[in-house]
Amino acid sequence: MTLPLSDLTAVLPELIIVAAACLVLGLDPITPASRKDWLAWLSLVSLAVCAGVTSSQMHLRVSAFSDLVLLDPYACFWKLLLYLASGLTILMSLAYLRTERIHLGEYYGFILLSLCGMMIMVSATDLLTIYLGIELMSLSLYVLAGFKRFEARSLEAAAKYFVLGAFSSGILLYGISLLFGVAGSTRLAAIAAAVGSRGLDDPALVVALILLVVGFGFKIAVVPFHMWTPDVYEGAPTSVTAFMAVASKAASFGAFLRVFLEGLGGLKANWYGLFLVVCVATMVLGNVVAIVQTNIKRMLAYSSIAHAGYALIGVVVAGQTEAEGAVRTLGVSSVMLYLAVYAFMTLGAFAVVAMLRKGGLEGDEIEDFTGLAKRQPLAAFLMLVFMVSLAGIPPTAGFIGKFYLFMAAVKAGLTWLAVVAVLFAAVSAYYYLRVVMVMYMRDPEPVEGPLPRLAMSPAMTIVLASTLAGVILLGLYPNPLVSVTTYAVLSLK
Amino acid sequence: MSDPTIQTTGFPWLTAVVFLPLAGAVMLFFVKESLVRWTALVVALADLGLSLPLWLLFDPSTPRMQFTERVSWIASPSINYSIGIDGISLPLLLLTTFLTPLCVLASWKAIEARIREFMATMLIMETAMLGVFVALDLVLFYVFWEAMLIPMYLIIGVWGGPNRLYAAMKFFLYTLVGSVLLLIAILVVFFHGGQTFDMLLLSRVGYSPTVQNWVFWAFFVAFAVKVPMFPFHTWLPDAHVEAPTAGSVFLASVLLKMGAYGFLRLTLPMLPDATETFTPIMVALSLIAILYGAYMALAQADLKKLIAYSSVSHMGFVTLGIFALNAQGIEGAVLQMVNHGITTGALFLCVGAIYERTHSRMIADNAGLARPMPRFATVLVIFALSSLGLPGTNSFVGEFLVLVGTFLWSQAAAAIAALGVILAAVYLLWMVQRVAFGLPDGHNTERLRDLNLREMATFVPLVVLVFWIGLFPNPVLTAMHASVNNLIEHVDLEEVSLTVPNP
Numbered sequence: 001m002t003l004p005l006s007d008l009t010a011v012l013p014e015l016i017i018v019a020a021a022c023l024v025l026g027l028d029p030i031t032p033a034s035r036k037d038w039l040a041w042l043s044l045v046s047l048a049v050c051a052g053v054t055s056s057q058m059h060l061r062v063s064a065f066s067d068l069v070l071l072d073p074y075a076c077f078w079k080l081l082l083y084l085a086s087g088l089t090i091l092m093s094l095a096y097l098r099t100e101r102i103h104l105g106e107y108y109g110f111i112l113l114s115l116c117g118m119m120i121m122v123s124a125t126d127l128l129t130i131y132l133g134i135e136l137m138s139l140s141l142y143v144l145a146g147f148k149r150f151e152a153r154s155l156e157a158a159a160k161y162f163v164l165g166a167f168s169s170g171i172l173l174y175g176i177s178l179l180f181g182v183a184g185s186t187r188l189a190a191i192a193a194a195v196g197s198r199g200l201d202d203p204a205l206v207v208a209l210i211l212l213v214v215g216f217g218f219k220i221a222v223v224p225f226h227m228w229t230p231d232v233y234e235g236a237p238t239s240v241t242a243f244m245a246v247a248s249k250a251a252s253f254g255a256f257l258r259v260f261l262e263g264l265g266g267l268k269a270n271w272y273g274l275f276l277v278v279c280v281a282t283m284v285l286g287n288v289v290a291i292v293q294t295n296i297k298r299m300l301a302y303s304s305i306a307h308a309g310y311a312l313i314g315v316v317v318a319g320q321t322e323a324e325g326a327v328r329t330l331g332v333s334s335v336m337l338y339l340a341v342y343a344f345m346t347l348g349a350f351a352v353v354a355m356l357r358k359g360g361l362e363g364d365e366i367e368d369f370t371g372l373a374k375r376q377p378l379a380a381f382l383m384l385v386f387m388v389s390l391a392g393i394p395p396t397a398g399f400i401g402k403f404y405l406f407m408a409a410v411k412a413g414l415t416w417l418a419v420v421a422v423l424f425a426a427v428s429a430y431y432y433l434r435v436v437m438v439m440y441m442r443d444p445e446p447v448e449g450p451l452p453r454l455a456m457s458p459a460m461t462i463v464l465a466s467t468l469a470g471v472i473l474l475g476l477y478p479n480p481l482v483s484v485t486t487y488a489v490l491s492l493k
Numbered sequence: 494m495s496d497p498t499i500q501t502t503g504f505p506w507l508t509a510v511v512f513l514p515l516a517g518a519v520m521l522f523f524v525k526e527s528l529v530r531w532t533a534l535v536v537a538l539a540d541l542g543l544s545l546p547l548w549l550l551f552d553p554s555t556p557r558m559q560f561t562e563r564v565s566w567i568a569s570p571s572i573n574y575s576i577g578i579d580g581i582s583l584p585l586l587l588l589t590t591f592l593t594p595l596c597v598l599a600s601w602k603a604i605e606a607r608i609r610e611f612m613a614t615m616l617i618m619e620t621a622m623l624g625v626f627v628a629l630d631l632v633l634f635y636v637f638w639e640a641m642l643i644p645m646y647l648i649i650g651v652w653g654g655p656n657r658l659y660a661a662m663k664f665f666l667y668t669l670v671g672s673v674l675l676l677i678a679i680l681v682v683f684f685h686g687g688q689t690f691d692m693l694l695l696s697r698v699g700y701s702p703t704v705q706n707w708v709f710w711a712f713f714v715a716f717a718v719k720v721p722m723f724p725f726h727t728w729l730p731d732a733h734v735e736a737p738t739a740g741s742v743f744l745a746s747v748l749l750k751m752g753a754y755g756f757l758r759l760t761l762p763m764l765p766d767a768t769e770t771f772t773p774i775m776v777a778l779s780l781i782a783i784l785y786g787a788y789m790a791l792a793q794a795d796l797k798k799l800i801a802y803s804s805v806s807h808m809g810f811v812t813l814g815i816f817a818l819n820a821q822g823i824e825g826a827v828l829q830m831v832n833h834g835i836t837t838g839a840l841f842l843c844v845g846a847i848y849e850r851t852h853s854r855m856i857a858d859n860a861g862l863a864r865p866m867p868r869f870a871t872v873l874v875i876f877a878l879s880s881l882g883l884p885g886t887n888s889f890v891g892e893f894l895v896l897v898g899t900f901l902w903s904q905a906a907a908a909i910a911a912l913g914v915i916l917a918a919v920y921l922l923w924m925v926q927r928v929a930f931g932l933p934d935g936h937n938t939e940r941l942r943d944l945n946l947r948e949m950a951t952f953v954p955l956v957v958l959v960f961w962i963g964l965f966p967n968p969v970l971t972a973m974h975a976s977v978n979n980l981i982e983h984v985d986l987e988e989v990s991l992t993v994p995n996p
Contacts, residue, residue, distance in 0.1 A: 373651075388643055393669075394636040403632075403676070407570065410680040418680065422673035429669050433646070433662065441650045441658055479568050486569065 010064035010071040012057075013050040013079060014119050020046030021112035028105030036103050040090050040459075043108045047087045054079045067187050068126045075123035077488035078254040081340055082122070085247040086115045088347050088463050093239040095457035096354040100237060102147055111243065114140035118251030127176045127186040127263070130255050134172070134219065137251065138165045141244060145236040157235025164218065164228040172215025178208035188263035196266035209267060212259065213274055219252035222312060223281040226305045230293075233301035234364075238357065241297060242350035245304045246343045253311060253339055257332060261318060272319040279316050280420060282309030287424045290431045296353055296366050299431060303390060304346065306428060310421060311338050313405045317412040327412050333485040334404040340481055341389075341401035341474055348467030349386040352379055355460055366435060371444025380439045382464055387432040389471045392425050397474035404482075506547055507560050507576050510590065511623045513540045514616035521613045530601055533612035537594040540619070544590040551583055553972045556979030558629060558693065566633070570683070572690050576627040580976030581757055581827055584969055586626045588834045589747050591954070593619045596739035598951045599842050603738055603849055604652055611652055615739060618644040622747050626754065631679045631690040634759075638675070638751065642668055645740070645748065653735040660728075660735035667728040671718030678711035682763065696762035696983065709767035712760050719752030722812055723782040726805045733801035734854075738845025741797065745804050745841055746834035753811045753830055757823070757980065761815070765984040768818070775816040776902070780909050782809030787916035791923075796844045796854045799924060800837060803880065806913055807833045807888075813910055814895035818984060822898020823977045824970055829891030831969065832879075832962065836888055839876045839955040843869070846948055847928075850941045856924060860931035866943040870929040872952045877925045879959045881917045887962035 008015070024039045031039060054076050062071040069075075090111060097103040117136030124130040142165065146158025180186050182205050183194035200206055217225035233241045260271060286306030293299035317331030356368065356379065373380035389398035402425060409418040474481055517536030524532045551559060558577030566574040578586060596615060604611045621644065624637030642665060650661030683690055686698040700708070718725045729749075733741050761768055786806030793799035811833065814826030846869060847859050863870035879886035882893075892914060900907035944952065962969060 384643075393643060394639045399636070399639070406677065407680050407683075410677065411684055415677065415681060418677050419674065422677055423670070426666070426670045426673050430662070430666060433665060436646075437650060437658060437662065440647060441661070477566075482567065482569055 006062055007064040009057075010060075010062045011069060011123075013053050014116055014123075016046055016050050016053070017112050017116045017119065021109045021116065024112060025106055025109040028109065031105055033103075036105050037094060039105045039108045040094055043090055043112055044087055046112070047083045047090075051080060051083045054083070063125070067189065068129045069120070069123045070125045071123060073488040073490070074258070075119075075254075077336060077484060078122035078250060079119050081250050081343060082115055082118050082247050085243065085250065085343050085347065086111055088351070088466065089239055089243040089247070091459040092242065092347070092351045092354055092463045094459045096237070096239050096357060099357055100148055102149070102237065104147075107144070107147060110140040110144050114144070114243075115247065118247060118254075121251045122254035122258075124255070125188045125258070125262070127179065127188070127191070127259070130259065131169070131173060131176060133251075133255070135169060137248060138169065141165075141240070141248060144240040144243070145232055147237050147240060151235075153235040154237065155235075157232045160228055161232045161236075168215050168218030168225070171211050171218075175208045175211030175215055178204050178211065182208065188259065191263045192265060195264060200267060200270050205267075209264065209271060212264070213271065213278075216252065216256045216259070217278065220249055220256060220308050221305055222278050222308050223285045223305065224278075226282070226286070229305055230298045230301040233304070234295055234297045238297065238350055238354040241300075242347050242354070245300070245350070246346050249304065249308065250339045250343060253308075253335060257315065257318070257335065260315070261328075261332070268319050272316065275312055275316050275319060276417070279309055279312035280417070282306065282312060283421055283424045284309075287427045287431075290428065293431070294366055295364055296369070296435070297364055299366065299435075300346070300349060300353075303428065303431070306424070307338075307342050307346075307390075310402065310405055310425075311335050311342075313409050313414075313417060313421060314338065316417070317408040317414065320412050320414070327408070329486065329489050330404070330408045330411060333482075333489040334401075334408045336485040336489065337404050337478075337481060338401040340485070341397040341471075344467050344470035344474065345386050345389040345396075345398055348382065348464065348471060349390065351460065351463045351467060352383045352386065355379060355464075366438055369435060369438045370442045372439040374444055382468060383439060384436050385468060385471055387435050389475070391429040391432040393429070395472075395475045397471045397478070400475055400478045505562050506543070506550075507578065507627050508562055510540060510544045510547065510586070511576070511620055511627060513543060514593070514619040514623075518613040518616035518620075521609055521616070526609065529609045529612055530597070533616065534594060534597045536616060537590075537597050537619070541590045541594055544587055547578065548583065548587060548972075551578075551580075551972060553580060554975060556580070556975040561629070566630075570688065570690070572632045573630050574633060575629040575691065576633070577629050578627055580973035581980070582626045582754070583972055584827060584831045585747075585750055585754060585834075586623060588750075588831050589619060589622050589626065591958075592742060592746050592834065592838055595838070595842070595951045595954065596742050598947055599742065599845055600737065600739040601947055603845060607651070611648070614644045614647050615743070618648070618743060622743075622751075625751055629692050631682070631692055631695070631759075633690075634692070635672075635676055635679055639669075639672060641748065641751075642672075645744070648740040648743070649732055649736045652737045652740070655735075656731070657735040660731040663728045664732040667718055667725070671715045671725070674711040675715035678708045678715075681708055681711075686763075692758065692762075698763075700764065702766060705764045705767035706770070709760065709764045709771060712755065712764070713771075716752040716755040716760070717778075719755070720749060720808050720812060721752070721805065722778050722808070723785055723805070726782065726786070729805060730798050730801040733804075733841075734795060734797045738841060738848070741841040741845075742838040745800070746838035749804060749808055750830045750834060753808070753815060753826065756812070756815050757827070761818075761980060761984050768816075768984065772816050772818060776813060776899075776906055779809045779813035779816065780906060782806065783813065783910055783913035784809075784916070787913050787920065790920040791916065794856055796847070796856055796859070796924070796928070797841070799856075799920065800840045800844065803840075803917065803920065804833070804837055806917065807837065807880070809913065810892055810895050810910065813906070814898055817895070817898035817902045818981070819898050819901055820977055820981055821894045821901065823980065824973055825891050825894025825896075825898055827973055827977070828962070828966065828969060829888070829895060832887040832891045835955055835958050835962075836876055836879045836886075839872075839952065839959075840880060842951055842955075843873050843876060846944065856927050859928055861929075861933040862941065863929040865941045868944045868949070872944070872956065873929055874925055875956055875959060877921045879963070881921045882914055885960070885963045887959050887966075889963060890966040 058076045114137045117133045120133030142162045145161050146155050148154035182202055183191040221229045286302050286309055290299050290302035314331045314335035318328045389396035392398040392402040406418040558579050561577035563573050563575045566572050621637050621641040628634035646661050646665045650657050685700055685704050686695040721729050783806050786802045790799050790802035811826045811829050814822040848854055879888050882888040896907050
């Protein structure tokens, strides 16, 4: 069997990332401990090359490996977002890993492998290929979550994540196999054809649908499949938490939208109600439980659950039975826009948390932020901007993201859903603003000796500057992002 | 219908006025600590100077939007950076630029910690407030509207009094919950009004009664919290008591106007039928606010709380005037918005001056200030008389117009509102009697120094305005005639012949 060259160009970025990952893992043993940074820079170079390749492929629509993967603008959008998230994660890891004394080369290798899994997820048009992507992503993430191997919390996180993740993968696989039984294929197009003509007449189809919802629900961490999130986010190294919260969520949404809109679009009427319930429950529970958290990483974990709930609004809109083209486009593009915006503000917030670790502070409890505005005005200001953006207050990007989601909901006639969402967004302002309050309005405990200095690494400066710029600029001028998402969504059938 | 805006090319006056303070705020981080106060003052004065030509060049003969600028901001959906002013927004815009330098002066000594951040926050606040008054695009309006929250939250929470955390959070959550529904209402209007966010275009759409009613209540919650109307007023006394002086002045003088301005700019033009339907409820709530605020003010021992409750009462007059839905009522309301900004702002400055000296805001601790501080006592008396609406002062004109407007709508309502004027006289004169002329009662107020030059510089312009508007209100009223008439015509109600009493 020969592979046509076009198939290889379609997966060129994936190939580059795999090669880079192998190179990093291979070079790691011969890299002196003080020079592990080089591996990080090597990974970043591979990401930059991929970003160039993917940007140039943005206008293509190539189906490769007999319809297993599809290179289209939709996949390219997610890939670019994933490169961005991975790149910022790697940059933020440099100083953080050194502080935690876990600066090992394979960290970067696993990030790249995980990224490769995510890229497969967003470009695959075959359920088994998607599953392979999910597994590649998840297995790498399990290792990364337990990377602080001297710390019980981190190991607990890894074990929990592994057990629940494996469980949910199993459920997903079961669903896929049932679907194969019904449709006779795992290709999304074939499934769409088979399902579209039959409706929900087959009990196997009902079970398959439910299992897929459960499986993907775990991956995007929505209620009631969110239980693993707070523990894993809290225990994992902060940079890994950021990576999971942003990249893995984005990739899962990318695959999820394709599977449900393209493959199971014929069953819209059946899954629409399910997601509506899940969406409301996720917004309510995520926001309400976040209020009582005292650990900033747990708080951000619940906030990420809540944000997945907001993003689901777009899915619900797209899945509305009577939604015609324009409404559906708006629904899907608002999900993509939201996750892009969410990437900037969440990575920024986690970067500040990771940076405080460098300052010799524990940095994990919200109380540790007390009086930060006096000690570290810049760090406090950055956190202020990210919190305000997460709360969705203009003129930050968080507002723009919510604006488009709410617009989609109102356009689809789901005004009540938008009202629920804004009310819980107002609730969320309470816990985000509490961080601001602690930083700005409480005086720091008198510290003996000199204040711990924040050793800002140049890499961390890049992370903070780019996330800050993203949050502010996308808030003030979202046009480029809006047109990219609108362009990318159109290819989705 | 002709184009509702006057296209102007050339210098973008409004943009300059709106964003100069923001640029100044950024600049503050690059000047020496010792120059921060002066820089902030120069920026605030420059902005005032920049805004004066708007008044001179303003054409009062037309209700159309003037000094308009329009640049596409977001392509899809079409959201424009579209700004302009008419006779209703002009006075409020000038009020804002006028008060900011005074707030800077008032914070000169009162704020010691993190002065750089404080002045920057104030200037950012000014940009957001001016933005609300000039925005002609609903999304732009909302962005400025919400952008005000964070600076004000910080002003109260960082530089406020002992209970500032509670007050700041309460302020923030109240106003946020109020305004998030505004966002949804804006989106609903967008889809029912032909997919545009242009306020002027949206005002020409006839919405179905159902849409009007729902949107009316969503707007109502947002605006009523800001005004604040009874029963959404409970955040106000807390916020005022804890906020630093300049924060209180901004809050009372400008922030509270946002709600009333929202009614005038959005509710009345876009939802005329719903407005008519719910007018009795609005009038009733206004009357309750007038009486309840005044009644509560009577019972206060804390000067700031007293003035805060008096604000509730006075803003009741403003909403009463608006919902009287005739030219007198609305002109009175707009004028009263300006008056309240001047007079109540000044009263808060008075309390600030007292607090800087005695570190107490209690009436009992500050008795008999007329002897050691004659200049201060004079100023206090002037503003108290202005606040209670003595003929010859600014508030008289405004309240009179509001009462005339209300009288045309319902004589009983006017009679009840007039009770509020009487109560105002009671609590204000009683306060003045105790603070200025009371017995010191064991508190050593004998050696307090009188107002210095800086403080006089903050009070004198306000005193001038009190009498100027009180004696010659026509310049202000003329500016708004055309716009108010247009609004009334638009709401499509019986037009009452316009007579401006000239006291």
